[in-house]
Amino acid sequence: MTATTIPAGQILARRPGLLQGTREALTLTWRSLLKIRTNSEDLVGLSLQPIMFLLLFTYVFGGAIAHGSVHRYLQYVLPGILVQTVVFATLGTGLMLNQDISAGVFDRFRSLPIARSAPLAGAILGDVSRYVISVVVTLGFGIVLGFRVTTNPLAAVAGCALVLAFALAMCWVSALIGLLAKTPQGVQIFGFTAMFPIVFASGILVPIQTMPGWLQAFARWNPMTLLSQACRGLMTGGPVAVPAGKSLLWALAILAVFAPLAVRAYRHRS
Amino acid sequence: MITAIQTEGLVKRFGETTALAGIDLAVRQGSVLGLLGPNGAGKTTAVRILATLATPDAGRAEVLGHDVVREAHRVRQLIGLTGQYASVDDGLTGLNNLVMIGRLLGLSRAEARLRAGELLERFDLAEAGRRPAKTYSGGMRRRLDLAASLVGRPPVLFLDEPTTGLDPRARIEVWGMVRGLVADGVTVLLTTQYLDEADHLADDIAVIDHGRIIATGTPAELKAKVGGQVLEVRPAEPADLDRVAAAVAEVTGAAPATDRARDLVTAPAADSSSLAALVRQMDDSGIELAEFALRTTSLDEVFLALTGRQGDGEPAELAKEESR
Numbered sequence: 001m002t003a004t005t006i007p008a009g010q011i012l013a014r015r016p017g018l019l020q021g022t023r024e025a026l027t028l029t030w031r032s033l034l035k036i037r038t039n040s041e042d043l044v045g046l047s048l049q050p051i052m053f054l055l056l057f058t059y060v061f062g063g064a065i066a067h068g069s070v071h072r073y074l075q076y077v078l079p080g081i082l083v084q085t086v087v088f089a090t091l092g093t094g095l096m097l098n099q100d101i102s103a104g105v106f107d108r109f110r111s112l113p114i115a116r117s118a119p120l121a122g123a124i125l126g127d128v129s130r131y132v133i134s135v136v137v138t139l140g141f142g143i144v145l146g147f148r149v150t151t152n153p154l155a156a157v158a159g160c161a162l163v164l165a166f167a168l169a170m171c172w173v174s175a176l177i178g179l180l181a182k183t184p185q186g187v188q189i190f191g192f193t194a195m196f197p198i199v200f201a202s203g204i205l206v207p208i209q210t211m212p213g214w215l216q217a218f219a220r221w222n223p224m225t226l227l228s229q230a231c232r233g234l235m236t237g238g239p240v241a242v243p244a245g246k247s248l249l250w251a252l253a254i255l256a257v258f259a260p261l262a263v264r265a266y267r268h269r270s
Numbered sequence: 271m272i273t274a275i276q277t278e279g280l281v282k283r284f285g286e287t288t289a290l291a292g293i294d295l296a297v298r299q300g301s302v303l304g305l306l307g308p309n310g311a312g313k314t315t316a317v318r319i320l321a322t323l324a325t326p327d328a329g330r331a332e333v334l335g336h337d338v339v340r341e342a343h344r345v346r347q348l349i350g351l352t353g354q355y356a357s358v359d360d361g362l363t364g365l366n367n368l369v370m371i372g373r374l375l376g377l378s379r380a381e382a383r384l385r386a387g388e389l390l391e392r393f394d395l396a397e398a399g400r401r402p403a404k405t406y407s408g409g410m411r412r413r414l415d416l417a418a419s420l421v422g423r424p425p426v427l428f429l430d431e432p433t434t435g436l437d438p439r440a441r442i443e444v445w446g447m448v449r450g451l452v453a454d455g456v457t458v459l460l461t462t463q464y465l466d467e468a469d470h471l472a473d474d475i476a477v478i479d480h481g482r483i484i485a486t487g488t489p490a491e492l493k494a495k496v497g498g499q500v501l502e503v504r505p506a507e508p509a510d511l512d513r514v515a516a517a518v519a520e521v522t523g524a525a526p527a528t529d530r531a532r533d534l535v536t537a538p539a540a541d542s543s544s545l546a547a548l549v550r551q552m553d554d555s556g557i558e559l560a561e562f563a564l565r566t567t568s569l570d571e572v573f574l575a576l577t578g579r580q581g582d583g584e585p586a587e588l589a590k591e592e593s594r
Contacts, residue, residue, distance in 0.1 A: 012336070012343075012344040012347050012348070013343060013344070013347070014341065014343060014344060015343050016343060020376070023376075024374050027370060027373040027374055028370075028374075030370075030373075031359065031362065031366075031370050034361075034362060034366060035359075035361045035362065038361060038362070038402065039361055100359075103357050103359075103360060104353075104354070104357030105357055105358070105359050107323055107351075107353075107357070108351070108357060108358070108371075108418065109374075110322070110323055111321045111322065111323060111346060111349065111351040112346055112371070112374055112375065113343055113344075113346035113347040113375070114346075114374050118374075
């Protein structure tokens with residue numbers, strides 16, 4: 001190794017530049033992708049979960065809900081399961097951030113001359129690929145079971161994009177939980193406790209008309225309901241503009257509230 | 271002389287607890303300062319502030335002339351950090367860990383790979399480079415940690431308890447690597463709770479306890495401060511212990527300590543001229559001696575004398591509390 005000298009005359013940057021910060025975020029995205037590739041358990045879990053939910057809901061509830069027509073229920077439920085799968089997958093973002101903190105990887109990053117936001121941005125960008133995997137597996141396996149897009153491929157892609165956009169907002173909620181929880185187990189407990197009611201008290205799996213009035217009111221405004229409605233509209237026909245617009249508004253609102261909270265928690269965690 | 275690391279009146283509180291109660295340190299460029307103290311003394315807090323991971327409540331700290339709070343980003347360009355907490359990514363291979371850091375520090379892909387290969391070679395990890403870090407042994411992990419903190423060739427290195435939890439062989443390997451770095455001209459601030467580690471590696475030692483520096487000096491100076499040399503006498507017959515103690519008291523003029531479990535009489539010995547007299551007196555009295563030794567004070571005794579506590583043997587888990 002060459003001798004280390006005082007960098008005399010070398011001009012040290014006072015703060016990281018924007019371009020440099022973007023590059024660092026991309027390097028950390030690469031790291032997240034490497035981790036997904038090498039962690040086969042995560043990859044298997046990511047794929048098996050939507051397959052399991054699809055099989056369970058289609059064959060256990062399908063006949064009862066859609067009066068004997070499993071296929072009709074699959075056409076109804078697949079967009080919902082798409083939403084559910086991706087929302088559950090966002091929990092991984094918080095989990096990974098929390099593991100980085102408890103393992104000390106986070107402190108290493110903070111001691112490096114890199115943009116403060118790069119580790120957070122890298123983790124979230126890297127997770128987009130996990131969400132894409134979830135979407136592809138869910139849709140692909142749905143098609144194997146007999147799901148058919150009855151609109152057009154472009155609309156179906158737009159549906160997937162809408163779900164991904166919403167996931168990008170939800171992952172900030174997960175990031176906040178990941179930054180506040182003391183242990184990875186805590187992230188899972190808080191995450192699932194918060195997500196289960198939101199996911200199930202909605203029109204994801206069943207039409208909301210049979211729910212009691214107070215629950216209907218909640219479910220009608222639940223972004224999960226709106227998102228799955230929009231997705232259904234785009235894949236199998238039905239209203240699109242209104243639920244899609246409201247979903248995007250929800251995504252923006254969640255982003256506006258939780259991204260600053262997460263960034264603040266991230267800065268304060270020392 | 272250039273001062274590479276300097277702190278003045280550094281204070282850090284966590285709620286009711288005062289982790290640092292005003293720390294003044296100065297580390298010459300190219301030297302090794304050993305920050306020695308028991309768990310919870312404030313060592314880790316001091317390093318976290320110097321490495322820009324925490325901010326002080328009062329006082330200031332500079333690394334190569336740059337303030338760690340106001341010029342944190344500049345300081346980060348000058349330091350490397352290896353500790354119990356600043357860790358490598360378990361899920362990545364050793365090689366990718368180092369490549370990632372190289373890329374983050376602005377190296378091109380090719381440069382980062384080259385540098386990573388160099389470091390793996392130097393730290394004896396070339397063969398393990400393509401394995402995930404989670405498969406590494408404790409010693410290999412610590413070496414990878416050390417390599418990770420050196421990717422950017424930092425002129426100042428912080429090592430927070432670099433050998434805690436390592437077996438003796440791995441410790442000696444890490445020591446060798448630290449000495450190699452010092453030979454390259456790196457300034458090192460090392461925290462440790464092992465007295466022999468500070469004795470082996472440090473040019474200067476600062477003893478820290480309850481957030482205060484209670485003594486500073488070279489290892490030799492610290493030993494001298496607590497009484498220089500120690501006389502140890504062990505009679506062949508335990509029954510002679512009291513007579514030996516009386517003779518030692520008479521010759522050295524100091525009150526000797528009698529350890530009945532080990533049949534040993536110890537006393538500080540100011541000068542060695544009286545020893546001949548002691549040997550003669552034992553001879554005349556017909557007391558046969560099993561052991562007669564004059565040795566330098568160990569840092570253990572220094573620590574005991576300074577803090578009133580043993581330096582070793584406290585559970586290592588406590589240190590983690592301090593880093594939160």
